[in-house]
Amino acid sequence: MRTRTRHQTDPHQAAPVGTRERIIRAASSLMQRQGYDGTGIKQISQEADATLGSVYHFFPGGKQELAVAAVHRGDEEFADLLREILGAEPDPAQALVDCARSLAEGLRESDWSDGCPVTATALGTAHRFPDIQRAAADAFARWRGLVREHLQAAGMAEDVAGDLATTVISTLEGAELAAQVARDEKPLLLAGRHLAQLIHLHQGGASTV
Amino acid sequence: MRTRTRHQTDPHQAAPVGTRERIIRAASSLMQRQGYDGTGIKQISQEADATLGSVYHFFPGGKQELAVAAVHRGDEEFADLLREILGAEPDPAQALVDCARSLAEGLRESDWSDGCPVTATALGTAHRFPDIQRAAADAFARWRGLVREHLQAAGMAEDVAGDLATTVISTLEGAELAAQVARDEKPLLLAGRHLAQLIHLHQGGASTV
């Protein structure tokens, strides 16, 4: 067994964070705002308080490998947010309203600059770097799975829930994009409300239009 | 009055196209696939069969001004597509199904590389270059307006139609993104179907679930 001084993959920032972790966080954060090509490795190393040598020590694959790690991190972060919100609200319709509101808050608090980390990194690189495309596809699939499970838990059939979950992720993603571009949270709030109506419709309940 | 030899802004490529027009097309096409930072001016000039001097002659503002022109072009192109599809199908629900299918075809035919031109160019640059952000916001607003008008023409109240149109654009945008990342047209086809259901719900008609 190692000495394990740190590196225990603490859930959120406990005192000292390993260099590798800091690099991943910096890469994910910067690529979320500036995209893959808009983010330099030098900038990442500075933001992470690491030297260029350390970056290439932990990520010999260079920028491409860093981007894959950043996408994975974004994947996990949004999955955690989804689990937290869905876990707190058994009614899937209301849970999606909460989810949209949460995304809107994050956007507004960052002055409309922190959108979906996966999208920003994968857009424009997907067809050049298959690894990044695959990581992004995995992220979308995982999020879809979380939503599908929640819909099934509320009594929906698997195939219907799966189809709806796909559209839920698409709509949240697109609404976050629209909100970011318009610098206005309205698209996200409307998306939450309309998704809730769509869920109600498929639950066979009375609609709340 | 000028001699107007060409430059009549021909709807689609009629024989000789002006240099300025070729540059805009190249910029729009390349940034659609590679984003703003992933596209070089030299690459644009080569794709446009123009010299670097010509590019800076027509666009003294450099890359930023080129990006604004590219976003405007993408705006117009998608607006034309929307007008064409909505004009051919009076039923808004069916029109949206057609629209989603059309987007899916474009994606598949380009091997999942030609997504939304506006999104790819604006994402990651919006908070750095206000001009680009504004052009992208204008595009989204225009598309939303076209959908809203079509919903109103089908008898829907203005405020309801406006809210729905916002979500329609968000969902189409997000589904195109999801389809691109997954290299699968399913997210778009499901989005079309679900949007149609949402429209039906707000028309008070019997749902076709």
Place this chain on the structure above:
DNA sequence: GTCTATAGGATGATAGAC
């Protein structure tokens, strides 16, 4: 593991002849 220095190439933009 960390650091500095640097190679080798691409970038946005400009100058000035034609």
Place this chain on the structure above:
DNA sequence: GTCTATCATCCTATAGAC
């Protein structure tokens, strides 16, 4: 309007000392 040459800067990645 078009072209070529070039500047100054930035980039990814590597080498090698510590």
